[in-house]
Each structure stands twice: as C-alpha cells, then as structure tokens.
Amino acid sequence: MSRRHPEIMGQNDTNNKTRLEKLQELTRGKRKVLIVTHNHPDPDALAAAFALKYLFQSKWKVGSIIATSGVVGRAENRAMIRQLKIDLRPLSEINLKNFSRIALVDTQPGAGNNSLPKSIVPDIVIDHHVPIRAKTRLAQYYDIRTDYGSTSTILAEYLRDAGIVEMDRKVATALLYGIRSDTRDLGRGVSPKDVDACMHFYNRVLWRLLSQIENPEVPRDYLSMLQKAISNARLYKDVVTLDLGHVEHLEIIAEMADLMVRTEGVKWVLSLGEFVGDVYFSLRTKKRRGSADRIAQKMVADLGTGGGHEMLAGGKVSLGDKPHHSHRELTDILVSRFLKALKRKEIKAQNLLTFSQEAAEAPAEEKKVGG
Ligand SMILES: [Mn+2]
Structure with a gap:
C-alpha cells in the first residue's frame, strides 16, 4: 500500500523550497560537488545531472563535476552530450577525496547500476526508482519520488521553485528530452508532475537542437x-x-x-x-x-x-x-x-x-x- 508513495527526506509533506534550503546548506562554502549518474547514463540521468550542476552554479555559485562509468553508445545519447555540451568525466579518473560532497542522480547507493564505491555514502541522492534502497536513508539528503516519470522532473521543479525564470536553454532542452525519453513522450509511467514540469519551461527549449538529438545518424x-x-x-x-x-x-x-x-x-x-x-x-x-x-x-x-x-x-x-x-x-x-x-x-x-x-x-x- 505504501509502496508507491513518494518518500522525501523521510517525510511526504516537505515542499521543494525546504528541500532547496537543505541542499544549499549542504553545499555552502564547498569548492566543488561531484555529481554521479548511473553507469551508461541515459537522457534522464544526463539531464538530471546537468540541471543539478546548473542549479548549484547559478543559484549558489558552487561548482560541480559530472562523472559516470560505462559507455554512452546510443546515437541519441551521444548527440545529446555533443549538442548540449555536457561535460562528462569518467568516474575512474576522479579522486573522490577531492570532493567533500557527492550527489547521486537517477540511481541510489546499492542499486547496482552505479560505480560509486560501496564504502561511500553519498551526501545527496535524487531518484525516482523503486525500491528505495536501505543505504539511501543514510544520506544526509535524499529525494526519491517513485511516482514520478523521471528524475529530470524533480530537477525541473527545483529550478522552478528556486525562482530561476530565464532557465538556460540547453538545460531546458536537456530536461525536456530527459522527461520525454523516460516516459516515452509523456505516455508511459507518467505523473501530472511530469507534464507540469514540461509546461513550465517549454518556451526555453531549443527545438531544432532537440530534433537533431532525437534523429541522429546511426552507424x-x-x-x-x-x-x-x-x-x-x-x-x-x-x-x-x-x-x-x-x-x-x-x-x-x-x-x-x-x-x-x-x-x-x-x-x-x-x-x-x-x-x-x-x-x-x-x-x-x-x-x-x-x-x-x-x-x-x-x-x-x-x-x-x-x-x-x-x-x-x-x-x-x-x-x-x-x-x-x-x-x-x-x-x-x-x-x-x-x-x-x-x-x-x-x-x-x-x-x-x-x-x-x-x-x-x-x-x-x-x-x-x-x-
Ligand atoms: Mn530515470
């Protein structure tokens, strides 16, 4: 019965603004945050990481690096990285000791699909997958909304509620593609929140670029x-x-x-x-x-x-x-x-x-x- 309910920082009723305050508190004075996606990242993982990086930088002037493991092979995903200029680093080349804050997006500790060492508890976990992993609850900040169609939707809400009016157009394009690709164009596993999020930044999307991402040449x-x-x-x-x-x-x-x-x-x-x-x-x-x-x-x-x-x-x-x-x-x-x-x-x-x-x-x- 309670399986599908969204669990947010251990409470259901915490709003985005409170969450943003907590995120700000966690990253205050930090030189750089490491943002890690699941291995072989898909558009939702890439967009969520890209948007979190944008939130940290534009709102609180905190820099971050996006890292992952595996291969991005699908032509659409490669086009997304290229067209939107997403700076993606191999996690294996990152010295984790250089980061006092680590965020996991579109995956959770113990989910088996990310390469963060088992000994590390990330500080921030943002995801929409079932089940909520036991280790996620050890993170200082976690926001797992299993009723959402994408992690990008959570990030889109953060940006909206952080009061960012003129959202970066590349970030808006990434988020729209992330949401669309995880929900098969808003038709599968979709919640009203996913649709709302898209509507909010629709006017910032770079449509020609998006079309190039969705229809790339294939080998x-x-x-x-x-x-x-x-x-x-x-x-x-x-x-x-x-x-x-x-x-x-x-x-x-x-x-x-x-x-x-x-x-x-x-x-x-x-x-x-x-x-x-x-x-x-x-x-x-x-x-x-x-x-x-x-x-x-x-x-x-x-x-x-x-x-x-x-x-x-x-x-x-x-x-x-x-x-x-x-x-x-x-x-x-x-x-x-x-x-x-x-x-x-x-x-x-x-x-x-x-x-x-x-x-x-x-x-x-x-x-x-x-x-
Ligand atoms: Mn996802």
Missing part, C-alpha cells in the same frame, strides 16, 4: 543489431523474449525492448544481452499496472540487482559474482523465471516473424477463430 552496425534482434525474438503467445548475445553498448538492450513492445498483440518483452562479462536485461509491458519492477526483482533473486517501474524495469547479473554459471545458463534462468512469473512457461515458443507471417497469410475466418 550501420545499428541496423545489423536490429536485424539480429528481430530474427532472434521468440514469442510465447503475447510475450516476447529476445537474447541479443554480446552487445557493443548497453542501451541497445532497452532500445530493442522498447521497439518490440510496440508489436501488435505483444504485451510483454524481455530483452537480454551480455556486456563486458555481465548479463543485463530490460523488461517492458503495455500494462499500466504491470509491476515490471517486481518481476525484475523476482528474476534476479540471489543472482543480481533489479528494479524500475510498473511498465519498464531492468536488471543485471554479474558473471563475476556467479563464476559457476555461463552466460547461457544465466540467460536461461532469467528467461525461465520471467516466463514463470507471467505464467507463460508451458507455452511453446514461436519465432516472432514466422508467427506474423502465418498470421498474415491465414485466411480471415481462421484469424477470427484464433481470436
């Missing part, structure tokens, strides 16, 4: 991955599973899940792949109350980490932690747990394309019978 490899994804997809009635095998960059796993869930008649998609020795997966569903986050957590029980939201979730199993399992075995366990959770285990798999072809070729009355 030919991208098309071959697309081909592989489609031909590998297995259909269990209305559920698709998809093993991409080794992937060059991580975002492709989520991207293919997003694509496949748009297939007619498909209600759920599990997309998996192996990246630098770890198995990653993305879950997507058309069901508004799909509990994808709970299924993701069931799938990784005793194996790894997982979480997310009702309609989208993800997880990771490190092969290093499970040396007795091969990539194939782990993938099989994850797929089997997924199908079991959805009660599709007894259904015989079909090839997604064969199925569509048969359906297309079948006479109309037979299709009706199949219902």
